[in-house]
Structure formats: C-alpha cells, structure tokens
Amino acid sequence: MNPDTYFQRPEVSNSDLSWLKSQLFPREMPDPTAAYRFGNLLDAMITEPARVNYFKRTCDTDQFTKEDFDTAIRMKEAFWSDGFCSTMMAGADPQKVMADKRVMNFNGLEFDMAVRCKWDIWRDNLGYGGDIKSTSAITQKQFEDAIRFFDYPRQRAWYMDIANSDKDFLIGISKKNFKVFKVVINRGDAIYKEGFADYINLAYRHYLLFGSYKRNANAYKHIDA
Numbered sequence: 001m002n003p004d005t006y007f008q009r010p011e012v013s014n015s016d017l018s019w020l021k022s023q024l025f026p027r028e029m030p031d032p033t034a035a036y037r038f039g040n041l042l043d044a045m046i047t048e049p050a051r052v053n054y055f056k057r058t059c060d061t062d063q064f065t066k067e068d069f070d071t072a073i074r075m076k077e078a079f080w081s082d083g084f085c086s087t088m089m090a091g092a093d094p095q096k097v098m099a100d101k102r103v104m105n106f107n108g109l110e111f112d113m114a115v116r117c118k119w120d121i122w123r124d125n126l127g128y129g130g131d132i133k134s135t136s137a138i139t140q141k142q143f144e145d146a147i148r149f150f151d152y153p154r155q156r157a158w159y160m161d162i163a164n165s166d167k168d169f170l171i172g173i174s175k176k177n178f179k180v181f182k183v184v185i186n187r188g189d190a191i192y193k194e195g196f197a198d199y200i201n202l203a204y205r206h207y208l209l210f211g212s213y214k215r216n217a218n219a220y221k222h223i224d225a
Contacts, residue, residue, distance in 0.1 A: 136175055
C-alpha cells in the first residue's frame with residue numbers, strides 16, 4: 001500500500017464509518033484484501049504512475065502476478081481511451097487530500113467531527129471530482145447495482161460534503177470486458193440522499209462511541225476504496 005501518512009491522520013474517514021458499520025451490522029462479504037490491492041494498483045497506474053514499476057510488476061512494495069498486472073494495464077488503457085475519463089483528468093489534481101472540522105446534525109442533535117477524504121480525481125476549476133473503481137460488472141446495470149452493494153453512495157455523499165461540491169462522478173472499469181461505466185451524482189438526487197442518510201447515521205454513532213476523532217489514530221489502516 002502507498003506508505004504515506006494519510007492513513008495515520010486523526011480525522012474520521014469514510015473507511016472508519018465502513019469499519020463501524022461492519023461491527024454494528026455484520027453481513028456476509030467477500031474478503032476485500034485482494035480487491036483493495038488490485039484497486040490500489042489501478043489507481044496508481046492512472047493517477048500516480050511514479051509508484052508503479054512496469055518491469056518488476058510492483059506498486060510501491062506490492063508484487064503482482066503477470067495476469068493481474070496485465071489486466072490492470074488493459075483497464076488503464078480503457079480509461080484513457082474514454083473521452084469522459086480523459087477530459088476529467090485534464091487539469092485534475094489526483095489523490096487530493098481534504099480535511100475539515102464539520103458541524104453535523106442527526107435528527108436535530110448537533111455534533112462536530114474532524115473529517116477527511118482523498119480524491120482519485122479532483123477538478124478545482126470545476127469544484128467537483130470523482131472516484132475510480134475496478135469492477136467485475138460487465139454492464140452499466142451491473143455496475144449501478146454494485147454501487148449500492150458496496151455502499152458507494154455513502155462514500156460519494158461524504159466526499160461531496162467535505163468538499164462542499166454539488167456534483168460528483170464514479171468511473172467503473174470492468175476487469176472482465178474492459179468496458180468503462182460512468183455514473184454522475186448531483187446533490188439532492190437519489191444516490192446523494194441515500195449516501196447522506198447512511199453516513200449521518202454512522203457518523204453520529206461514531207461520535208457517541210469515540211468523539212470527534214477516529215477511535216485510535218494508530219490502531220489500524222484504511223483503504224478508501
């Protein structure tokens with residue numbers, strides 16, 4: 001994983017909320033470790049290419065099989081061949097970190113929370129950004145179903161509110177057929193409302209349990225996937 005200091009920051013991230021949800025409402029889920037490693041490789045190929053060694057098939061210190069590495073290369077090529085993706089990356093600030101102290105309101109109960117996020121793609125001139133996802137989906141419909149299954153609405157609403165942006169997007173790149181899927185999110189639409197309802201509930205529970213900061217700044221690492 002990228003050995004930067006982002007994951008040791010004390011602010012609460014979407015991954016902290018994901019951890020809390022898994023503790024409070026456990027459900028059967030596949031082990032995310034391999035998916036996170038692969039997603040980290042793909043993100044790096046697109047947004048931080050200096051982290052990738054194409055001769056050794058590594059990303060930072062992570063070694064990948066030829067099959068996985070070649071798949072990521074084809075997905076990267078599909079991304080850059082897509083007009084929407086290449087346009088959004090033009091002039092973008094990739095892997096931009098944002099942090100803030102926000103006052104939140106859960107059913108009339110106010111609380112403050114230190115929050116953070118890390119954008120795959122941020123366009124300062126547009127005032128919004130988005131995220132890149134590797135996916136096993138082979139159709140737009142399957143990708144949209146995966147958005148709900150993996151709680152992406154919460155992630156996107158969380159990011160939008162930290163940045164105070166009114167628009168957002170998800171880019172899904174298929175590992176199976178290398179198609180590129182796009183979903184645009186606007187403040188107040190169904191995806192945003194679903195994500196906001198999820199995160200404000202979890203943020204309040206997190207505040208009651210741990211206060212305004214993450215439960216232990218050095219206890220565990222996260223991947224905002």
